[in-house]
Amino acid sequence: MTLLAIRDLHHDASHEAMPHTHPQGQLFAVRAGLVSAVADGRRWVMPPGCLGWIPPGVTHGAVFHARTEGLNLYVDEAWSRRYWPDRLRVIRRTPLLTALLDTLRRFDSVPECYALVLADALGREPDQPLNLPMPADPRLAGLAAELLRRPDDDTGLDDWARRLGMTRRTLTRRFAAETGWSVGQWRQQARLLLAMERLAAGAAVTVVALDMGYQSVSAFIAMFKKYLGRPPGAWFDPA
Template sequence: MSLLEFRHLTHDAPQEAALHTHAEGQLFTVEAGMVSVETETGRWVMPPGCLGWLPPALPHGAAVHGNMRGLSLYFTQDWSRNQMPGCVKIVRLTPLLSALLDSVTTLPASRLQPYLTVFADAFCHEPAQTLFLPMPTDSRLIMLATLLLAQPDDSTDLDGWATRVGMSRRTLTRRFQQETGWSIGQWRQQLCLQRALEQLAAGESVTRVALNQGYQSVSAFISMFRRYLGTTPSVWTSI
């Protein structure tokens, strides 16, 4: 049987899982709260209404933010490798995917396979969500990214970072763009959005989140948030 196990998830407090692997492919939904997932290649955040896929044997860590509820399903290696993406993928939970998941978790095992085939095809054709933060591979750039992940409001400018990582400003900006596809400014903006979403999911006020992200005015933070996500932060405070 392709589906090995499924279970409902409920976390009433923040939790973190250190880097680990499992032989099975894992699919999980987020109905409330938020989940962030990290691998060697990047970092994703999953707000409510998202569905995530982790292929077999992929080293990954995860953290739960807010009162999280969802569903986790584990699949055999063969089905995972033959039917699902070979990399992490986060999509919106569409009505079709939701209905198929309901069927998969309620029908007897003997009737699952046609539903799983349709589900895998639908999932693979869904566009990936954009709340992704790519990681560089150069050890000096990894140091920069790691420091910013730990302290997103660090106000060091490009010249300061170039000195700290032992590169010229020109080399730093060129290598970072080559390795991540983004400028350092774009990367930091995405990190700000991820952290903001996590803090909002944990119950922080919009004002507190804006200050935590280094904004001097709440209106500037709201404007940035609306520009990138098409809505205001207050929409996320009830997560």
């Protein structure tokens, strides 16, 4: 039985994988570029230096926003369900995880002990705040789609409530019930993920900041550091 199958990951910018499932678990290890995925009712991004885990049987599609390089690991279904996380996760690739992945590539058949160490190391890392819960209600889904299409739009809640044919209170209550976040928190997170996609594709920080509705580049960089711990250049500069 093959516990882990390791494949090089190479995709050109704008490559899209339509929604699909597979019996194995899948681990993305992104070295350059950026992968975004829609799965489990959420939108996820996997930037350089991160690992993205998709459990067996989870329907997912993916878009590659720049030329993307890295590794794909396919994990045996029974092993995935026994030892690996049961939900989609994005985590930082630590020096330990990097060393483990480099070591695993040397084997034609990965030893069980190494596979167990990798699963344990992954399980100990905290989630990165790189996902966005999508509302299921058709009206709220329309609001979410518009905020993703126009991230610089600062339309207020009262105006959105009128457009959607509900009171402000109903809008805020339903949105929070479906996503766990307020509309303002959701919009902030949407801007963060969209910014990462555009930066990965090569857009300048100044351009992205303005496109996301920020009045200054410094405010945009401060937001990035607040939520991700590092400025944009630390994620995407070639150096």
